[in-house]
Amino acid sequence: MEKKIVTRFAPSPTGFMHVGGVRTALYAWAWARKNNGTFILRIEDTDKAREVEGSIPHIIESLKWLGITWDEGVDIGGPNAPYLQSERLSSYKKYAQILIDKGYAYADPYSEAEVAAFRAEAEAEKRAFLYRDHRPTTTTPWDGTTSLRFKVPEIKSYTWTDAVRGELSAGVEALDDFVLIKSDGYPTYNFAHIIDDLEMGVTHIMRADEFIASTPKFLSLYEALGIVPPVLVTLPPILAPEGNKKLGKRDGAKDILEYRKEGYLSEAMVNFLAFLGWNPGGEVEIMTPEEIVEAFTIERIHKSGAMLNEEKLLWINKEHMKRKDSASQLEAIKPYMSGYGDELLMRLLPTIIDRINTYGELASIEESEFRFFIARPQTEVERVLFKDDEPHVALRHLTKVKELLETADFSSPEAIKATIMPYAETEGKGNVLWPLRMSLSGQEKSVDPFTICYVLGKDEVFARIDAICHTLRS
Numbered sequence: 001m002e003k004k005i006v007t008r009f010a011p012s013p014t015g016f017m018h019v020g021g022v023r024t025a026l027y028a029w030a031w032a033r034k035n036n037g038t039f040i041l042r043i044e045d046t047d048k049a050r051e052v053e054g055s056i057p058h059i060i061e062s063l064k065w066l067g068i069t070w071d072e073g074v075d076i077g078g079p080n081a082p083y084l085q086s087e088r089l090s091s092y093k094k095y096a097q098i099l100i101d102k103g104y105a106y107a108d109p110y111s112e113a114e115v116a117a118f119r120a121e122a123e124a125e126k127r128a129f130l131y132r133d134h135r136p137t138t139t140t141p142w143d144g145t146t147s148l149r150f151k152v153p154e155i156k157s158y159t160w161t162d163a164v165r166g167e168l169s170a171g172v173e174a175l176d177d178f179v180l181i182k183s184d185g186y187p188t189y190n191f192a193h194i195i196d197d198l199e200m201g202v203t204h205i206m207r208a209d210e211f212i213a214s215t216p217k218f219l220s221l222y223e224a225l226g227i228v229p230p231v232l233v234t235l236p237p238i239l240a241p242e243g244n245k246k247l248g249k250r251d252g253a254k255d256i257l258e259y260r261k262e263g264y265l266s267e268a269m270v271n272f273l274a275f276l277g278w279n280p281g282g283e284v285e286i287m288t289p290e291e292i293v294e295a296f297t298i299e300r301i302h303k304s305g306a307m308l309n310e311e312k313l314l315w316i317n318k319e320h321m322k323r324k325d326s327a328s329q330l331e332a333i334k335p336y337m338s339g340y341g342d343e344l345l346m347r348l349l350p351t352i353i354d355r356i357n358t359y360g361e362l363a364s365i366e367e368s369e370f371r372f373f374i375a376r377p378q379t380e381v382e383r384v385l386f387k388d389d390e391p392h393v394a395l396r397h398l399t400k401v402k403e404l405l406e407t408a409d410f411s412s413p414e415a416i417k418a419t420i421m422p423y424a425e426t427e428g429k430g431n432v433l434w435p436l437r438m439s440l441s442g443q444e445k446s447v448d449p450f451t452i453c454y455v456l457g458k459d460e461v462f463a464r465i466d467a468i469c470h471t472l473r474s
């Protein structure tokens, strides 16, 4: 039987989730789901100094928004609980003891000042500072008041296979006696993740490329413990929009929940993140989360950096928005369109969807572009006149348009257009359509007058035309 695929997302609770973190979670989740495997949410909270309060609920909310669900994890427990590293100290102690017993770990005997002196000496001699050059000759038992260091069993170069990058290698300089457990009792990332992945049965580690440099250290520790390492899957860096530079906070590495606030759809976000460093091949660019899971393969994860392009995100969002049925579109726009009424909104819906890339954009354009549909405009006569037309000309055209509309089919903007256009074409489009648009909307720029007629409905159209005609006559 094939081994069950187990992946994990193991964020440190050091602040909000940004695009890079969520992308890692998404790939690990997709790979587990694709293989009917297990996806674990583990929190790596062993660096107490960097911890930011509220991060864990924030991580959970971000993943939930995107529909990234876990089978075991910090909030739901599971067979390998606990999933919070600070609650797993006994596991780390157990493996630390195994290493001590094998002679692969030692109590760090040096004070900070002594280490600083070693470092200064190495610098003066223009060589790299390595702890392993200063291994104590006599070892004192580790009592937990100092840090515990790994004693790299064999100083050698490593070559290993990364599932994305292929064959990687590093020389002996990449190996050093790193800290396993700090003097505060907490393990380092380098140690803890290896123990956790082992105990949780993790088969694939998806993570950022910043961990490649430490991989020889990890490999050495895996060997010391006799562990077969999981498959290492290094994800491509996410680059700032200008390219060639890793994404930093100032380039838009923003809180993922900001996108929700801005009115992005979660499935559009998932689609966008999935394509930041992966694609299924072919032309398809719009995919649902289910389709992404179905198509997901590690082989198609890119080696090189993926540029964060928010224009692309807008486009993807619009495409997902367009594919929604009108009932859910209506629900989504309603919070931004209070006072419009469902019937009118249903008629206005195609216009709105056409106009926006995210529902959130409505917050800033609802009043200026759509409010006239529910609030009759107060339009001065001069603005109704096309160029230097006299009031009686506008009056004549509006009267005629109203007459045509009496018997018109109001079931679509096209039907209304078919009724008015022949007349407008004979009389001059501007001369007819300008006063019509102005009397209905009071706006020089708006959606076309046929759509306005359709959305407003016959009674309201006539009321607005009548009001303007009345002013034109006086």
Ligand code: GLU
Residues within 6 Å of the ligand: 009, 010, 011, 012, 044, 189, 193, 205, 206, 207
């Ligand atoms: N806690 C690490 C981080 O947040 C996770 C790295 C990993 O996935 O192993 O960067």
